[in-house]
Amino acid sequence: MNVREPADQLGYFQKRQKEIVETIRQLVELESPSDVKQSVDRVGTVLASRFSELGGKIKFHPAEKFGKHLQIDFRPRGNKIKPVLLLGHMDTVYPIGTISKMPCRVSKGRVWGPGVLDMKAGIALALHVIEAMLEWNNGKLTRPVTLLLVSDEEVGSASSRAITEKLAGDAAAVLVLEPAYGLHGAVKTARKGVGEYTLQVTGVAAHSGLDFEKGQNAVIELAHQVLEISKLVDPKSGVTLNVGKISGGTRVNVVPATAKATIDVRVASAKDGTEIDRKLRALKPFNPHCSVSISGKMNRPPLERTDAVAGLYLKARDLAQGLGWDLAEAAVGGGSDGNFTASLGIPTLDGLGAVGEGAHAEHESVVISELPRRAALLAGLIQMV
Numbered sequence: 571m572n573v574r575e576p577a578d579q580l581g582y583f584q585k586r587q588k589e590i591v592e593t594i595r596q597l598v599e600l601e602s603p604s605d606v607k608q609s610v611d612r613v614g615t616v617l618a619s620r621f622s623e624l625g626g627k628i629k630f631h632p633a634e635k636f637g638k639h640l641q642i643d644f645r646p647r648g649n650k651i652k653p654v655l656l657l658g659h660m661d662t663v664y665p666i667g668t669i670s671k672m673p674c675r676v677s678k679g680r681v682w683g684p685g686v687l688d689m690k691a692g693i694a695l696a697l698h699v700i701e702a703m704l705e706w707n708n709g710k711l712t713r714p715v716t717l718l719l720v721s722d723e724e725v726g727s728a729s730s731r732a733i734t735e736k737l738a739g740d741a742a743a744v745l746v747l748e749p750a751y752g753l754h755g756a757v758k759t760a761r762k763g764v765g766e767y768t769l770q771v772t773g774v775a776a777h778s779g780l781d782f783e784k785g786q787n788a789v790i791e792l793a794h795q796v797l798e799i800s801k802l803v804d805p806k807s808g809v810t811l812n813v814g815k816i817s818g819g820t821r822v823n824v825v826p827a828t829a830k831a832t833i834d835v836r837v838a839s840a841k842d843g844t845e846i847d848r849k850l851r852a853l854k855p856f857n858p859h860c861s862v863s864i865s866g867k868m869n870r871p872p873l874e875r876t877d878a879v880a881g882l883y884l885k886a887r888d889l890a891q892g893l894g895w896d897l898a899e900a901a902v903g904g905g906s907d908g909n910f911t912a913s914l915g916i917p918t919l920d921g922l923g924a925v926g927e928g929a930h931a932e933h934e935s936v937v938i939s940e941l942p943r944r945a946a947l948l949a950g951l952i953q954m955v
């Protein structure tokens with residue numbers, strides 16, 4: 571089979587759709603919540619064996635609390651081109667046992683199950699794409715490829731971030747296997763930066779009947795602060811602050827001495843991230859007898875639509891056009907590990923994984939008929955970037 575042309579490559583993957591679905595099923599049935607190390611490690615072991623069958627060089631990066639991060643290198647001998655970094659994660663948001671309530675099944679043209687879209691299907695695509703490219707080129711890739719599958723993406727990537735950044739620094743481009751946006755399968759060329767902060771208020775406790783005047787109510791102070799924080803929201807420039815949780819006080823008849831709030835921050839630009847950080851740290855108590863302190867930080871810088879990102883998107887759009895479809899781009903609020911690599915200035919394209927619906931929800935599913943197109947697009951990009 572001649573598979574030089576994108577259309578031939580698409581045909582190749584259409585013939586292998588069933589195999590791709592089988593791999594997805596195998597991965598979904600291995601549950602892998604971020605906080606259960608041994609379960610994520612089991613996924614890593616299975617994937618290591620499948621990729622080493624293809625000739626990939628396996629390296630596990632130890633992680634204390636999380637599963638080992640899995641790095642797989644394909645280094646065709648004598649090929650000096652910079653590698654492409656394929657970026658994914660093995661962990662999911664679903665606790666062990668979810669699979670019995672939402673079993674992996676194929677129906678209505680989709681594969682369903684916990685973590686199927688985000689992002690077991692993305693990993694399966696990478697596996698079958700590498701397998702195909704080896705087959706097309708006599709067992710040797712046309713360029714070096716590194717695949718990094720981390721185990722803590724759903725909980726902020728603290729233990730894998732340095733590895734991601736190191737490998738991205740060596741790469742020509744980063745292709746992120748996160749799900750596409752929407753059922754039309756748009757890729758993601760902008761993602762918001764994400765931060766989490768905790769505001770702690772300290773007042774003075776007192777008996778609410780005997781010593782009411784001696785008390786300094788931390789809950790009231792917190793209420794003022796929450797309103798102040800909500801003034802920083804600016805939807806037009808993509809800045810949101812969500813006071814998602816508050817707590818305070820001990821008993822109804824005690825003037826509360828402590829109260830706290832946790833705040834989720836999203837920004838579209840790094841500049842706004844710095845600005846919001848500064849404003850949160852500058853919060854002053856309304857009641858001079860209370861004190862406020864803020865902890866936390868911006869955890870993920872935004873993935874901004876830089877020229878490098880846009881350039882990669884245009885290549886992908888041309889490729890898709892050759893395959894007969896219009897590949898749209900989207901800006902989204904959620905962060906991914908692509909945020910880290912794009913903010914280093916490495917050309918990054920996100921949302922190259924599967925097309926589907928319901929990430930992190932009961933109806934999480936992947937559209938099967940879209941899989942061959944996604945595989946052909948990924949294969950094309952690996953060859954050309």
Ligand SMILES: [Zn+2]
Pocket residue numbers: 659688689723748749
């Ligand atoms: Zn994900």
